[in-house]
Amino acid sequence: MQTEAALARNAERQKTLTQDTQKLLKLANELNEAVNKTTQNTLSLDVIRKAEEIEKLAKQVKEKMKGD
Numbered sequence: 001m002q003t004e005a006a007l008a009r010n011a012e013r014q015k016t017l018t019q020d021t022q023k024l025l026k027l028a029n030e031l032n033e034a035v036n037k038t039t040q041n042t043l044s045l046d047v048i049r050k051a052e053e054i055e056k057l058a059k060q061v062k063e064k065m066k067g068d
Contacts, residue, residue, distance in 0.1 A: 013064060020061045027054045 031050040038044055 013067075017061060017064055020057060020064070024054060024057055024061065027057065 027050060031047065031054060034044065034047045034050060038047060
């Protein structure tokens, strides 16, 4: 019974990790596009916000990979 619960938790964690890493990839691509649109002397708030969002999500993914 406990083994089944552990397997279910692991499967759910794997599903969440997959979704989160896909979101990280999407955000990284969006950040790349936003950076490419900036000039040498400007950095938009959107770029900074996306970078912060990526950092936050990356930390969450890292913690989930360590285990609950």
